[in-house]
Amino acid sequence: MITVLCGGVGGSRLMRALANVLAPERLTAVINTGDDAWFHGLYVSPDPDIVTYALAGHVDAARGWGLHDDTFRWNAAIGRFGHETWFQIGDRDLATHVHRTRLLREGATLSQAMTDIARAFGVRSRLLPMSDDRVRTVVETDAGDLPFQRYLVERHAQDAVRGVRYDGAANAVPAPGVLEAIAEAEAIVVAPSNPIGSIGPILSVPGVRDAVSSSRATRVAVSGIIGGRSLQPPAGEMLAGMGYTVDVAGVAAYYAGLIDTLIIDEADAALAAAVQACGLRARVTPTLMRDASAGAALARVALAAAGVVP
Ligand code: GDP
Ligand code: CA
Numbered sequence: 477m478i479t480v481l482c483g484g485v486g487g488s489r490l491m492r493a494l495a496n497v498l499a500p501e502r503l504t505a506v507i508n509t510g511d512d513a514w515f516h517g518l519y520v521s522p523d524p525d526i527v528t529y530a531l532a533g534h535v536d537a538a539r540g541w542g543l544h545d546d547t548f549r550w551n552a553a554i555g556r557f558g559h560e561t562w563f564q565i566g567d568r569d570l571a572t573h574v575h576r577t578r579l580l581r582e583g584a585t586l587s588q589a590m591t592d593i594a595r596a597f598g599v600r601s602r603l604l605p606m607s608d609d610r611v612r613t614v615v616e617t618d619a620g621d622l623p624f625q626r627y628l629v630e631r632h633a634q635d636a637v638r639g640v641r642y643d644g645a646a647n648a649v650p651a652p653g654v655l656e657a658i659a660e661a662e663a664i665v666v667a668p669s670n671p672i673g674s675i676g677p678i679l680s681v682p683g684v685r686d687a688v689s690s691s692r693a694t695r696v697a698v699s700g701i702i703g704g705r706s707l708q709p710p711a712g713e714m715l716a717g718m719g720y721t722v723d724v725a726g727v728a729a730y731y732a733g734l735i736d737t738l739i740i741d742e743a744d745a746a747l748a749a750a751v752q753a754c755g756l757r758a759r760v761t762p763t764l765m766r767d768a769s770a771g772a773a774l775a776r777v778a779l780a781a782a783g784v785v786p
Contacts, residue, residue, distance in 0.1 A: 478784060479657045481688075482667035483508045483674025484523040485540035485708065486700045488530035490667040490778070493771030495531055495601060497779070498786040503601040504657040506684075508669070509586065510606075510613035510642055510677030511624040515563050516554060518573040519580055522625070523674065524590050524603060525572055532597035540708075543568045562630045587651045604657065606678040609648035613677050614641045615714070624673065633710035637717025640672055642680035650681050658687040663782035664735075668700030668763065670711035671730045672718055679734075688734055694782045695735040698763060698774065699724045703743040724758075725750035732756065737781045739763060739774070757781075 478498070480491055482505050491505055508523045522541065529535040529543055536544040546566030555561040565573065572593060579589040585608040594603045615627040617635035627633060658664060669675055679685045688695060704723045706712040712722040720726035724740040728751040731738065737757040740748065741764070751758035759781050765771035779786055 477657065477661050478503055478663050478665060478779070478782070479661035479693075480505045480665045480667055481669075481675055481678050482506070482523070482527065483669030484511075484526040487523065487667035487669045487674065488527045488535065489540075489765045489771060490665070490698060490775065491527055491601065492530045492535075493765055493768075493775040494665070494779070496768060497772050497775045498784075500531065500600040501602075504653075504661075505601060505603050506606055506654050506657060506678055507590075507603060508606060508674045508677050510611050510680075511628075511673075512610070512612075513563075513623060513625050515565065515573075516559060517577070518565075518570075519577045520563070520565070520573050521576065521586070521590070521605075524605060525569070525593075527603060528590075528594050528597050528599055531594075531599045531601055531603075534597065542566050560630075563625055585651075587653075602653075602657075604653050605651045606654060606684065607648040607681045608651045609644060611645045611648050611677055611681065612643040613673060614643050615639075615710075616641065628673075628710050633713045637710075637714055640676065640714060640718060642677050645677070645680035646682070648681050650683055654681075655683055655687050658684070658691055661691065661693045663779070663784045664688060664691055664693050664695040665778055665782060666695070666697035666731065666735060668698040670700065670706070670714065671720075671727055672714040673710060685734065694737070696737045696739060696759075696778050696782045697727070697731055697735045698739045698778060699727045699741065699744070701727050701744075702741040702763060723747060723750075725754070728754035728756050728758075739778055739781060 613624040616639035619635045732754040748758035
């Protein structure tokens with residue numbers, strides 16, 4: 477079993493790439509649920525849905541989230557009643573949120589709902605939420621404390637970040653199977669996800685960080701920061717706000733003590749020594765998953781760095 481810690485867009489791209497080079501059944505994803513939120517009475521779980529849609533081959537590749545060819549007529553229609561429409565939910569995507577909310581109201585756990593949705597989409601990898609308990613990523617800004625989606629989607633990550641909290645984490649427990657997936661993994665891969673916004677919440681669940689840092693498996697992370705910037709907000713804004721440099725050295729500093737190897741892009745080869753200064757090995761390779769073959773090449777490098785035979 478290869479266990480992948482992941483968020484949404486970057487996480488799902490690496491999961492898809494890994495599932496293309498080895499049997500998807502060998503993969504377990506532990507997915508960030510810190511940006512889950514209620515909209516219009518529906519429980520929306522953005523990162524798990526992106527991973528599910530990507531593995532099913534249904535993700536909108538251009539956007540990186542949502543279902544391809546989805547329409548947004550429902551979202552526009554709800555605006556007539558004065559409801560907020562900044563968090564866009566597609567017409568077909570809506571069915572996922574209605575179904576999940578029904579399951580939760582009938583007493584299912586988030587894990588059970590996620591398993592059911594993944595099964596319906598034909599996903600063969602195991603998808604686990606980091607916790608069945610509510611953990612909320614809150615971004616502290618000059619405009620006040622903002623729930624993650626409000627900070628990113630409504631306000632476009634424009635507010636300077638002063639702090640980041642994971643509300644509820646102290647009392648959360650890892651979802652069933654999470655600690656086992658980490659402890660029993662032959663390798664642990666940290667996706668090129670937003671370190672503070674997507675991986676930080678997973679690590680904030682009591683027991684998870686210790687499980688990763690004490691694991692005997694080789695731990696490899698892929699940097700989502702390429703050439704001193706993130707491909708999309710708000711990974712860079714959050715790193716900068718929390719005092720890290722927005723480059724692979726900043727990513728290495730954030731993961732120091734947790735992982736063994738950081739895979740960095742060729743554009744950042746000059747910073748390999750700075751990564752090594754954080755106590756990590758640096759592996760330089762093209763990391764942009766611009767198409768399936770580029771993704772597969774990166775997945776093979778990540779697996780090789782982790783000592784896994786595909
Ligand atoms: P979110 O939950 O949708 O914000 O997505 P994640 O946290 O999983 O991933 C966001 C990060 O993924 C960003 O910092 C991107 O730079 C990074 N990312 C997206 N696509 C790629 C890619 O092809 N290669 C690499 N190295 N990073 C990527
Ligand atoms: Ca996310």
